[in-house]
Amino acid sequence: xxxxxxxxxxxxxxxxxxxxxxxxxxxxxxxxxxxxxxxxxxxxxxxxxxxxxxxxxxxxxxxxxxxxxxxxxxxxxxxxxxxxxxxxxxxxxxxxxxxxxxxxxxxxxxxxxxxxxxxxxxxxxxxxxxxxxxxxxxxxxxxxxxxxxxxxxxxxxxxxxxxxxxxxxxxxxxxxxxxxxxxxxxxxxxxxxxxxxxxxxxxxxxxxxxxxxxxxxxxxxxxxxxxxxxxxxxxxxxxxxxxxxxxxxxxxxxxxxxxxxxxxxxxxxxxxxxxxxxxxxxxxxxxxxxxxxxxxxxxxxxxxxxxxxxxxxxxxxxxxxxxxxxxxxxxxxxxxxxxxxxxxxxxxxxxxxxxxxxxxxxxxxxxxxxxxxxxxxxxxxxxxxxxxxxxxxxxxxxxxxxxxxxxxxxxxxxxxxxxxxxxxxxxxxxxxxxxxxxxxxxxxxxxxxxxxxxxxxxxxxxxxxxxxxxxxxxxxxxxxxxxxxxxxxxxxxxxxxxxxxxxxxxxxxxxxxxxxxxxxxxxxxxxxxxxxxxxxxxxxxxxxxxxxxxxxxxxxxxxxxxxxxxxxxxxxxxxxxxxxxxxxxxxxxx
DNA sequence: GCCGTTTTCGGCCCGACTGTTTTCAGTCG
Ligand SMILES: Nc1nc2c(ncn2[C@H]2C[C@H](O)[C@@H](COP(=O)(O)OP(=O)(O)OP(=O)(O)O)O2)c(=O)[nH]1
Ligand SMILES: [Mg+2]
Ligand SMILES: [Mg+2]
Ligand SMILES: [Zn+2]
Numbered sequence: 001x002x003x004x005x006x007x008x009x010x011x012x013x014x015x016x017x018x019x020x021x022x023x024x025x026x027x028x029x030x031x032x033x034x035x036x037x038x039x040x041x042x043x044x045x046x047x048x049x050x051x052x053x054x055x056x057x058x059x060x061x062x063x064x065x066x067x068x069x070x071x072x073x074x075x076x077x078x079x080x081x082x083x084x085x086x087x088x089x090x091x092x093x094x095x096x097x098x099x100x101x102x103x104x105x106x107x108x109x110x111x112x113x114x115x116x117x118x119x120x121x122x123x124x125x126x127x128x129x130x131x132x133x134x135x136x137x138x139x140x141x142x143x144x145x146x147x148x149x150x151x152x153x154x155x156x157x158x159x160x161x162x163x164x165x166x167x168x169x170x171x172x173x174x175x176x177x178x179x180x181x182x183x184x185x186x187x188x189x190x191x192x193x194x195x196x197x198x199x200x201x202x203x204x205x206x207x208x209x210x211x212x213x214x215x216x217x218x219x220x221x222x223x224x225x226x227x228x229x230x231x232x233x234x235x236x237x238x239x240x241x242x243x244x245x246x247x248x249x250x251x252x253x254x255x256x257x258x259x260x261x262x263x264x265x266x267x268x269x270x271x272x273x274x275x276x277x278x279x280x281x282x283x284x285x286x287x288x289x290x291x292x293x294x295x296x297x298x299x300x301x302x303x304x305x306x307x308x309x310x311x312x313x314x315x316x317x318x319x320x321x322x323x324x325x326x327x328x329x330x331x332x333x334x335x336x337x338x339x340x341x342x343x344x345x346x347x348x349x350x351x352x353x354x355x356x357x358x359x360x361x362x363x364x365x366x367x368x369x370x371x372x373x374x375x376x377x378x379x380x381x382x383x384x385x386x387x388x389x390x391x392x393x394x395x396x397x398x399x400x401x402x403x404x405x406x407x408x409x410x411x412x413x414x415x416x417x418x419x420x421x422x423x424x425x426x427x428x429x430x431x432x433x434x435x436x437x438x439x440x441x442x443x444x445x446x447x448x449x450x451x452x453x454x455x456x457x458x459x460x461x462x463x464x465x466x467x468x469x470x471x472x473x474x475x476x477x478x479x480x481x482x483x484x485x486x487x488x489x490x491x492x493x494x495x496x497x498x499x500x501x502x503x504x505x506x507x508x509x510x511x512x513x514x515x516x517x518x519x520x521x522x523x524x525x526x527x528x529x530x531x532x533x534x535x536x537x538x539x540x541x542x543x544x545x546x547x548x549x550x551x552x553x554x555x556x557x558x559x560x561x562x563x564x565x566x567x568x569x570x571x572x573x574x575x576x577x578x579x580x581x582x583x584x585x586x587x588x589x590x
Numbered sequence: 591g592c593c594g595t596t597t598t599c600g601g602c603c604c605g606a607c608t609g610t611t612t613t614c615a616g617t618c619g
Contacts, residue, residue, distance in 0.1 A: 018591090026602060030591035061592045099608090101617050140610055190619090203619090231607055234619085246619075248606095261604090266619075273603040278596095284604055 002071060004038050004045050010080055011035035011064070013092050016102040017083045020091075033059035036267070042530045046072055090114025093121055097150045104147075111136055121151055159493050160198035161243070164522030164559065167192070169243050170202045176221050177206055182214040184252060189262040194316045195562035197525045198492055201244045205262055207255045218247055254286050256299040260306075261285035267321025275325060276309055317565040336565040337544075339558055341577040344424065345372070346381035347431065347454060347485065347517065347545030348554070352407055354400045355392060357433060357441065358385040358458060363551040365411040371551045372424045379425040379580045382408065383454045383485075386432045389441040397446055404428075405449070425580050427451040427587070431485055436460045438474030440481070447480050452587045454517065456485030457498065465499040472505055476514045482587050483543050484509070486519040486526040494523070502531055509540040515575055515586065518544045518567075520560025521553070532567020541586070543575050 015031035018024045037059040038045050048054050049072050054065040067077045084092075091109035094100050112127060114120040127133040128148050134141070170188045177186040183206055187193070190203030208214035211232055218235070219227055225240040235247045250258040261269060261284065273283045281297075282289040288297040288308055299305045303313045311328040315336055318324045327333050348368065349361030361384065372380045384404070387397045405428055412426050429452040433441035440447065440455060447453060455475040463471070475481060487505070488497035509516055516535050519526045524547070527535065535542060544560040546553055564574065571577045575586045584590040 024591090027591050029602070033592080059592070063591055099617065103616060138610070138615090142609060146608090201619095229607055229618095234606055236607090236619095248619095262619085264619090266603095270603050277603080282604080286605085 002046060004041055007045055007068065007071075008035040008039035010077075011038070012095075014080050014083050016091070016095060016105070017087055019102040020106040021086050030059070031064070034064050042528070088113060088115050089117045090120030090123070093117045094124065097121075097147060098153075099146050099150055104143075107136060107138075108133070125151060160200050162492055162522050163192070163195060163197055163199055163525075163562075166199040166202050166243075169239070169241065170204060170245075173202075173204060173221060173223070173239075173245065177204070177218055180214065180217045182208050182210040182217065184208055185255070187259075189248075189259065190246070190264060193263050194265065194319060195566060197528065197563065201246055203246045203248070203262055205258055206247065206249045207252055207258075208249060209251060211249050211251070215247070215249055218249075248285070250285070253298055253300075256301040256303075256305045257283070257287045258285045259302050263302075263316050263319060265320050268319040268324070271321050271325055272309070279309065281309070315565065317562065318568065320566075334568060334570050337561060337569050337571045337574050337577065339561045341571045341574070342375075342377075342544060342557055342561065343578065343580075344377045344379035344381065344576050344583070345546050345548070345554060345557060346427065346429070346452075346483065346543055346576055347383050347519065347547050348380060349384050349431075349547075349549045350382045350404075350408060352384065352404045354384075354404060355388050356385045357388050359549065360384070361549045363549075365408060366415055367551045368554070369412075369415050369419070369424060371554050373419070373422055375554065375557075376422075377424045379427060379583065381427040381429050381452065383429040383431040383452075386430055386440075386442040389433065389435075394443050394446070397443070401430075401446055401449065429453055431456055432481070433458050434471055434475040436463065436471065438471030440475055440478060447478065450480055451589060452482050453478070453480045454483040454485040455481045457487075457489050461489055461495065461498050463498070465501060468498050468500040469504055472500060473508050476505075476508060476512065479588065481514070483515045483517050483545075485517050485545075486521075486524050486547070487516055488526050488528060488531065490524065490526055490528065492523050492525065497526075497528070502534060503538075506531075506535050506538045506540045509535070510538055513541075513586070515541045515543045518542050518560045518564045518569075519547050520544060520556040520558070520563070521547045522556060522559050525559060525563045527563070527567070529563050529566035532564055532569055534567075536567055536569050536573050541575050542569060542573055545576075 011031045012035045015028045019028040037057050045068060049069060054060055054068055055062060067079055071077045087106055088109040091105045094105035094108060108124060114123055128144055133139055133144055170192060174186050177183050185207040187205055189205050191199045192202060206214055206218060215235060219230065219237065223239045224237045226238040228236040228238055233249050237245050239245060248258060248262050276283045280291045282291050287299060290297060297308060299308060306313050312331045312333050314324050314328050314333055351361050351364055353360060368380065387400050408428055416423050429450050431454040434455050434457045435441050472484065476484060490497040516527055518532060542564060544564055546556040548554045548556060575583060
């Protein structure tokens, strides 16, 4: 299996060869663009090749597509191999060092004949210790020290953090920044502002009339462990916690263009700048420059920045360099679902104790209802896991489920009596495992007594694409099963999405009026944004849930909404924006 | 190497910071 990540890595290596051997900057960039595009695909490039759609990937043209075809057919690409042989293989290992790019990596690998990728880093360390590296022209003391420390830290594997991890770290820093006298405004930008599921670094921006003072104060934040680089408008620090933070700074007059630039994404920026070029305008974080007169056009905020280009304001979640520019030109950016549109949460676990197949909730129904009232919900749905499938008699399971229902209803009536107003309606459902063969892990006669069922995969994640597709569709065929829970099963940084034919599953959901969950648990965010987009495009409905096991987790709804927004989801695509009456008909209860 | 409702040739986003160097290349965001 040739993965997208492997392809992207190889294309980057070939790009590096073109850079150092041919100094061909544009061909280098073409290969990098293709690498980025393939890395960001959700569907595997191999699948696209089988469908004859490789050149539909932006940045992949006939040449690269031809090379990839050779790779899929024969297992190797002669052209790539020839190109990569033009440099010592050790060079590629050095590219992973921060601050070391193709030029420096090549100089070292070439001079010291680093032919083995595996030993290259070790050899460089030895060359530093023996002082030989300083014999290279351009390798001063500081550069060598930088390489040395970068190699050390490169051994600590860095992965992207969850959005939920980045948010409190950034908030604490922002609270500090906003407390400074010279800081007019401060806010998170980059992937954090675009609400990407995982975040590489934390990008913060400061608006000030006194840049020097403000930057000086910003770097004095008590959690700063190390200042990596610092300048008048940009600094980079590493916190004691290990988080890396970019701080950018601008005058009030440039604030709008700074927000735009630093929110990204990179691809969005590049496309926007190319578009501006056609209008003789040049964009940067400093503003909009008229290329004929050289005048900088002043923009106060992002709205007027986009307006100057004839574009409507694009929500940060959509700024990924896909079709957002085309739609903004036509003023056709949809208005996306918002947290305040949500009228209930249908995937929560109660604290009822029984022989569960997985885990139990921890909060009382009374606490859950209090929180739901705070959130102005009209309804909530409790979807505990099905009882253990094996080892319990049907009679026992029935007893358990009846007891659960009775207890919850009794508690609910007591709550109604006590609180009286704005009590959210209660639905009693279950989250039922989809077994390997697509059967539900609960007997038919026990399912019929539920208000609704969520079907979820919790095992056998490694089944083939065809097997997963079949079992999901089979499970969704049950009349009580209306929602497919956390469809891909991914756990960010821990477990990949299952393989499945999402196009077919989405089509099935649309035709049969089934609903795909957008699970807002921060480690899931599942459906992922790109599949949300596929579902929305194809007219399938979504349900944004939290999967909460205790009251505080009901706030995960925001993460689900952000993920849905990144998938171009509007209010009308989401069933839990409906009134209770309309929701009941979606659940086939009326 | 990619790409095109002004182009199939001739462009390709733009700027900050660092280090080592007298004017800029390399790397990164
Ligand atoms: N115009 C332009 N802007 C860039 C470029 N690289 C980065 N930016 C802008 C857009 C990015 O969203 C922003 C922050 O850069 P980052 O490298 O932190 O990327 P981002 O936060 O989007 O993703 P991340 O999660 O940090 O990997 O800076 C570039 O090459 N050109
Ligand atoms: Mg970032
Ligand atoms: Mg950054
Ligand atoms: Zn689950």
